Amino acid sequence: MSERLTKSAARNIFFGGTIFFFVIFVALVAQSVNYAIVNGAVPSESAAHGKRIWERHACFDCHTLFGEGARFAPELGQVWLRYGGADDPDGARDRLKDWIKAQPSRVEGRHQMPHFDLSDKDLDDLVDFLRYTSGINTQNWPPKAKG
Amino acid sequence: MKYESQKVAKLYFIGAMTLFALQIVFGLLGAVLYVNPTGLPDFLPFSVVRMIHTNALVVWLLMGFFGATYFLLPEETESELYSPFLAKLQFWLFFGAAGAAVVGYLFGYYDGRSYLEQPLIIKLGIVVVALMFLFNCSMTLLRGRKTVISNILLLGLWGVALFFLFSFYLPANVILDKMFWWWVVHLWVEGVWEVVMASILAFLVIKLTGVDREIVEKWLYVIIGLALFTGILGTGHHYYWIGTPGYWQWIGSVFSALEVAPFFAMVIFCFMMVWRGGRDHPNKAALLWTLGCAVTAFFGAGVWGFLHTLAPINYYSHGTQVTAAHGHLAFYGAYAMINLAMITYAMPQLFNRAPYNQLLNMWSFWITTSGVAFMTFTLTFAGIVQTHLQGMLGMSYMEVQDQLGLFYWMRLGAGGVTAAGVVLFILSILLPMGASTASSSARPRPAE
Numbered sequence: 001m002s003e004r005l006t007k008s009a010a011r012n013i014f015f016g017g018t019i020f021f022f023v024i025f026v027a028l029v030a031q032s033v034n035y036a037i038v039n040g041a042v043p044s045e046s047a048a049h050g051k052r053i054w055e056r057h058a059c060f061d062c063h064t065l066f067g068e069g070a071r072f073a074p075e076l077g078q079v080w081l082r083y084g085g086a087d088d089p090d091g092a093r094d095r096l097k098d099w100i101k102a103q104p105s106r107v108e109g110r111h112q113m114p115h116f117d118l119s120d121k122d123l124d125d126l127v128d129f130l131r132y133t134s135g136i137n138t139q140n141w142p143p144k145a146k147g
Numbered sequence: 148m149k150y151e152s153q154k155v156a157k158l159y160f161i162g163a164m165t166l167f168a169l170q171i172v173f174g175l176l177g178a179v180l181y182v183n184p185t186g187l188p189d190f191l192p193f194s195v196v197r198m199i200h201t202n203a204l205v206v207w208l209l210m211g212f213f214g215a216t217y218f219l220l221p222e223e224t225e226s227e228l229y230s231p232f233l234a235k236l237q238f239w240l241f242f243g244a245a246g247a248a249v250v251g252y253l254f255g256y257y258d259g260r261s262y263l264e265q266p267l268i269i270k271l272g273i274v275v276v277a278l279m280f281l282f283n284c285s286m287t288l289l290r291g292r293k294t295v296i297s298n299i300l301l302l303g304l305w306g307v308a309l310f311f312l313f314s315f316y317l318p319a320n321v322i323l324d325k326m327f328w329w330w331v332v333h334l335w336v337e338g339v340w341e342v343v344m345a346s347i348l349a350f351l352v353i354k355l356t357g358v359d360r361e362i363v364e365k366w367l368y369v370i371i372g373l374a375l376f377t378g379i380l381g382t383g384h385h386y387y388w389i390g391t392p393g394y395w396q397w398i399g400s401v402f403s404a405l406e407v408a409p410f411f412a413m414v415i416f417c418f419m420m421v422w423r424g425g426r427d428h429p430n431k432a433a434l435l436w437t438l439g440c441a442v443t444a445f446f447g448a449g450v451w452g453f454l455h456t457l458a459p460i461n462y463y464s465h466g467t468q469v470t471a472a473h474g475h476l477a478f479y480g481a482y483a484m485i486n487l488a489m490i491t492y493a494m495p496q497l498f499n500r501a502p503y504n505q506l507l508n509m510w511s512f513w514i515t516t517s518g519v520a521f522m523t524f525t526l527t528f529a530g531i532v533q534t535h536l537q538g539m540l541g542m543s544y545m546e547v548q549d550q551l552g553l554f555y556w557m558r559l560g561a562g563g564v565t566a567a568g569v570v571l572f573i574l575s576i577l578l579p580m581g582a583s584t585a586s587s588s589a590r591p592r593p594a595e
Contacts, residue, residue, distance in 0.1 A: 007361060010368035011295075017372055021379045028380075028398070032391050033323065040322030040390050048319035055317070060261050061194035066389045067466030068325065069261055072180070072193045074544035075466055104189075111184045111548065114192040133321055139396070141388035143463055144541035 043132055050129025053122050062113070066138055072111055075142060080127075080134035082145065089131075096130070097123045148496040150221035152228035157497040158238050159214025160490045164573050166207035166245060167483075171566045173200040178559040182552065195252055198264045202252075204478065205262060206245045209307075211486030212343055213237075213280055216300060218493045219350045220284060224291025229283050237279040244272040260328050263314045270314060277308040295364035296349050299371060303342030310334045322390035329385045336482070337381055337406060337448075341374040344444075344485045345413065351437045351488055352417060356424025366416045374409035381406045384456050388465060396458035403456040407449035410441075410481075417441040430495065432505035432575075435512050436488035443480030443516060451476050451523065463538035468551075469530030476523040479516075487512075487572065494576050507575035515568030522561035529554035 042048050054060070059076070060069035066077045085092035100123060103113040118126070177196045179186055187196075217234055221227055228234060248269050251257065257264040265273070281304060288297055313330040349367045353360055383399025417438050428434060451473040455464040464470070495503045529551045536542045536550060 005365065005369075007295075007365045007368070010365050010372070014368045014372040014375075018375045018379070021376050025379045025382065028394075029326065032326065032386070032395070035392050036320060036322035036326065036390065040320045042319045042321075051319055051321065051324075055260065056258050058194045058198060058257050058264055061197045061264070062192075064466045065321075066325065068328075068385075068389065070193070070197050071466065071468055071471060072197070106185060108185055109183075110545070111180075112192070114189065114194070136321065136390040138388045138390055139393055141462060141465065143538045 039137060044128060046125040047128040047132040049122075050125035050127070050132075053118065053126045054129055057116055062111075065133060066136075067141065073113065076130060076133070077136070077138065078134045078142070078145065080131045085131060085134065093124070093127050096127050100126075148493075150227050152231040152234075153218050153221050154497060155228065155231050155234040155238070156214040156218035156493060158235065159210050159217065160494060160497070160576075162238060162242050163207045163210040163214060163486060164490070164576065166203045166210065167569060168573065169249070170200055170203035170207060171562075171569050173197075173203065175559070175562050175566060176200075178555070178562045181555040182559055190253065195257075198257060199249055199252055201262050202248065202264065203245075204483075206241075208478075208482045208486060210238075210241065211489065212304070212307075212347075213241075215347050215486065215489040215493075216280075216284055216304065218489070218497075219300075219347070220287050220291075220297060223294045223297040223350070224287055226287065226291035229286035229290070233279055233283050237276055237283070240272065240279070241276045244269050244276065259314065259317065260324070262332060263328070273311065274308075277311065281305060281308060294360070295367060296346050296353075299367060300343060300346035303339045303346060303371075306339030306342065307335060310339065325389040326386065326391065329382055333382045333385055334379070336478075337378040338375060340482060341378065341409060342371045344481055345370045345374065345409075347485050347489055348413060348417070348437065348441065351433065351492060352420045354492065355426070355428045355430070355434050355437060356420045357426030357428075358420045358424045363420065366412075366420075370409050370412045370416065373412055374406075377402050377405040377408060384458075384461070387458050387461055400456065400458045404453060406456075407445070407453050410445040410449035413441040414445045430492055430505070432508040432512070433488055433492035435509055436484055436491050439512060439516060440480065440484035440488050443476065443484055443520075445480070447473070447476030447478070447480035447523070451527075454527075464530065464534045467530045467533040467537070468526045468554075469534065472523045472526035472530055475519060475526065479519045484516075490576060498579075500579065504580040505575075507571055507580065511568050511572035511575055513568075514571060515565055518561050518563075518565030518568055522558050522565065525554045525557040525561060529558070 042051075054065075059065075062070050062073040064071060064075045064077075067075065079096070080092060083092040083095050097120075100113075100116065100118070103115055105112065173196050176187060176191065177193065177200055180193045180196060184193075217228060248265050251266060251269075252264070256266055258266050259270075263270075281301075284301055284304070288301055291297075310331055313327050316327050318324050318327075345367055349363050352358065353363050379402075380398055381403035383395040384403035386395035386399060418441075421434070421438065455461050455469050455473065491508055532550060532554070533547050536547045537544065
């Protein structure tokens with residue numbers, strides 16, 4: 001390395017630069033937090049509770065949500081729309097709940113989803129959560145609607 | 148080894164290798180579920196297998212960092228640890244919490260987000276463990292010699308603890324939730340963990356090559372500077388599609404593309420120091436792991452990260468096996484290998500059996516690294532096919548999975564090779580293989 005860069009200069013650049021970039025980062029995150037508070041507002045208590053169901057059963061350890069999580073099972077950010085929630089909310093809700101209740105399929109060679117003991121209210125709340133996520137503006141991701 | 152209290156590191160390294168083995172077992176089970184989804188009993192669904200696989204990884208790496216710190220801190224500060232007893236107590240608390248978490252997972256006790264599935268009580272336990280550790284190390288540092296390596300290492304470890312606190316923030320707003328999940332995950336592995344890794348690397352390079360400390364320390368500042376200048380705003384590459392504003396696509400693309408720089412600097416640094424250094428250190432295996440760590444981290448974290456970090460590419464590859472490919476090689480190269488390098492360097496001293504037969508250890512290096520590399524290649528191909536069929540042609544997830552069977556079989560095979568390498572590594576460290584070969588005893592002793 002160049003002899004012109006002394007150790008104390010390297011140290012000062014490190015600390016100064018780190019503080020500089022961290023301050024910019026925090027400022028941008030603060031701006032995004034304000035954006036998120038408006039654009040990601042939770043519509044109902046039930047959707048918030050549905051998110052807790054999602055977390056307590058580690059759904060993300062098989063599925064992705066906005067592409068994040070495990071890749072063992074389909075993306076669920078827009079599953080509400082795939083099930084026709086935009087035109088037929090009651091039908092979509094029933095179809096999603098029936099799907100969850102019918103697992104595991106035990107079809108040989110097909111990825112298996114465990115059976116979860118969820119009350120009807122829990123299932124409704126989970127569906128409310130997935131309905132909420134389908135309304136988030138994800139910059140047009142995913143590229144194709146099928147998950 | 149000059150200081151009695153360094154011996155606590157042995158406990159941490161053995162604990163780390165135990166959890167490493169557990170991680171590999173559950174990795175294999177996960178790979179089996181990809182090729183034979185009905186092949187395991189109902190109490191082992193993929194979700195639980197994955198959470199044990201990833202959690203065991205994170206905990207054994209942290210345990211390795213703790214052990215490495217307890218080993219190098221007395222030598223750097225030229226004083227005994229503040230409290231070896233507290234260090235032992237901390238180990239058993241951490242190991243106990245990890246064991247309790249794993250058993251709990253098998254019975255359905257988990258809650259939170261990916262990698263952070265620990266129930267609240269375990270998360271609080273982790274905070275207590277971190278505070279015990281930081282107190283012990285900071286007190287040691289305060290009363291001893293303050294080197295750049297020990298200062299920077301402690302700075303990184305304080306950062307690790309600080310950012311873990313965001314695991315307690317679990318807002319109902321899904322955008323905020325995801326944004327601050329990355330404050331733990333990204334600011335760990337592409338931030339403060341790199342600082343910890345670079346410090347341990349610098350310590351190993353001084354010991355193994357004998358290069359002047361002044362030069363190494365200057366390099367250390369440059370490397371961690373590059374890591375944080377790019378890595379902090381590089382967080383933006385996780386903020387593309389999670390409901391955050393569009394400007395992150397520019398910030399994330401530009402800064403995360405530069406995240407390859409610190410890893411490239413580490414490769415240059417390690418090879419230059421070895422080339423310059425005059426010392427013929429007898430622990431060739433430790434040198435192999437040290438150089439291998441820098442090179443594999445460059446490919447895994449640097450090249451494989453760059454592969455899918457630009458927003459227009461990530462738009463299609465996001466959420467596919469490309470991410471899994473990058474994750475495996477990056478974690479192995481940067482963080483598993485730095486720990487295995489440190490264990491290889493320290494354990495013969497801790498067992499008081501240096502110099503020892505390193506042939507088995509070097510075989511384990513090549514076998515494990517080849518296994519993980521091949522696994523990465525198979526997942527990369529699977530991910531590219533998946534990106535094309537799903538992201539471009541719009542096939543459904545399940546239809547695409549049927550096309551990927553061959554890659555998943557090859558991944559399972561690569562996992563088997565990796566597991567064999569890990570078994571050899573653990574045997575090479577634990578078995579009493581003394582200086583039985585002529586080659587190892589004929590070499591000159593190190594200067595320190």
